[in-house]
Amino acid sequence: MEMLRAIAIGLPLTVLVTVLALMIGTVLALPIVAGLRSRNRILWLVSRLLVDLLRGVPPVVWLFILYYGVSIGAIRLTALQAGVLGLGVVAAAYLAEIFRGAISSIPKGQWEASSALGFHRATVWSRIIGPQTARAVVPAYTTFAIGLLKDSSIASSIGVAEIVFMSSQYARQSGEGIMVFFVAAGVYIILSVPLGLLSRHLDVKMRKAVAR
Amino acid sequence: MIEPNIRTGTPVVRVTNLAKAYGSNVVLRDVSLTVPEGSVTAMIGPSGAGKSTVLRCMNLLEQPDSGEIEIDGHRINAGRKPNPKNLAALRRSAGMVFQHFNLFPHMTVLRNISLPQERVLGRSRDEANEKSMELLKRMGLAEKADQYPSRCSGGQQQRIAIARALALGPRVMLFDEPTSALDPEVGVEVLEVMKELASTGMTMVVVTHEMAFAGNVADELVVMADGGIIEKGEPGQILQDPQHDRTRRFLRAVLER
Ligand SMILES: Nc1ncnc2c1ncn2[C@@H]1O[C@H](COP(=O)(O)OP(=O)(O)OP(=O)(O)O)[C@@H](O)[C@H]1O
Ligand SMILES: [Mg+2]
DSSP states (O other), rough: HHHHHHHHHHHHHHHHHHHHHHHHHHHHHHHHHHHOOSSSSHHHHHHHHHHHHHHSOOHHHHHHIIIIIOOEEEEOHHHHHHHHHHHHHHHHHHHHHHHHHHHHOOOOHHHHHHHHHHHOHHHHIIIHHHHHHHHHHHHHHHHHHHHHHHHGGGGGGOOOSSHHHHHHHHHHSSSSSHHHHHHHHHHHHHHHHHHHHHHHHHHHHHHHHHHO | OHHHHHOOOOOEEEEEEEEEEEEEEEEEEEEEEEEEOOOEEEEEETTTTTTHHHHHHHSSSOOOOOEEEEEEEEETTTSSSHHHHHHHOOOOOEEOEEEEOOOOTOOOOOHHHHHIIIIOEEEOOOHHHHHHHHHHTTTTGGTTTSGGGGOOOHHHHHHHHHHHHHHHSSSEEEEETTTSOOOOHHHHHHHHHHHHHTTTEEEEEOOOOHHHHHHHOOOOEEEETEEEEEEEOOOOHHHSOOOSSHHHHHHHHHHHH
């Protein structure tokens, strides 16, 4: 029962890190996509380099850099802050590529019809391209979210007391090593399966409505 | 005074010395064309002649390199960056129908037709829906209002696209091969609607490979090849007795298919 207690204590932080990193990633991805789609060579290059840099370094290294390396004045990031921020900016890079792919999968004719009808740019994005992108992005987005849920365990390396951190601590203290990790694995699966099902359900539903 | 609105009508569309190249590929060289009010102009010619490009330059979906475009008094000079107000006004005057319909797949048929009215003309949703239903009835598609486009046949989708463009009250309708993506029997539905539209006095420019439509419905036939207009005039005349060798070859190829 001690074992379940350890995991139960870790669970909220796993969920918190995942959700916050996903939110930060989603929001930061938007300006990066704008940069990746920009005709301004400088903006494009900066965004391109940023994405490659963020994806090129292992996430755990970003967390170390943020946790041990960043001190703004007297402020130092807590483990949770560094974990969320680090996973968030890395997520932004991946999500930017996912969004960019979804946007470019929308047929050119949608843009042309919008222009020919005389829509403003804002209307084209909010009514035509945005909603279709959102639909196109659902499968890749949930796949990424499930990956992030598992990758949130990386935050244990800087001491965020999420599921894996709590499990290792319990394993070390109790001496009954492997069992707790089986339980932890089960919890991850229980968390990710419904996400996958939800994604499939949404996808099928939307496809039914708009199948070309 | 035969066909008064055609012969004496003021031009709705005036294209002057239009030129366009993609890199070193010259697609249009010095194309000039006027379309009188209430007339139907059919544009034919071999693939790659530049027909679509002319049409797309008319509402600036494509930016020409030089030349001038005027629709319903709104003039845009290719050399200068278009003033957004003027561009919007010009586009509002021209309705465009595409080969592949380009309906919005995530909206019902009714929303497809109503949304542009709300956004571009500022109509209320009720006003817009009323106009949309009127047009859908005219197209024989009232029962499709709440369906998604994917549930409609190609011919129905194209008629919905025509309704969407008409709903904005354009002065001229531009059609780019509206029936080319359709089975012949289904294409007929669309051609019927276009004929009806022509008979109500709508000014139309139609890029088409439908020779029967070009011969029977159009008031003027324009033959394009290699980025230029090689022949234009009365459709019957050109189809029976083409002056240009290139036209003759093209017509033979089309008619012998
Ligand atoms: N976006 C583009 N970039 C480069 N070349 C283009 C582009 N669009 C058209 N072209 C070229 O311009 C030429 C004219 O094309 P256009 O589509 O106007 O011909 P068309 O007369 O409409 O032919 P079709 O009957 O096949 O539709 C072609 O050689 C084509 O390859
Ligand atoms: Mg074409």
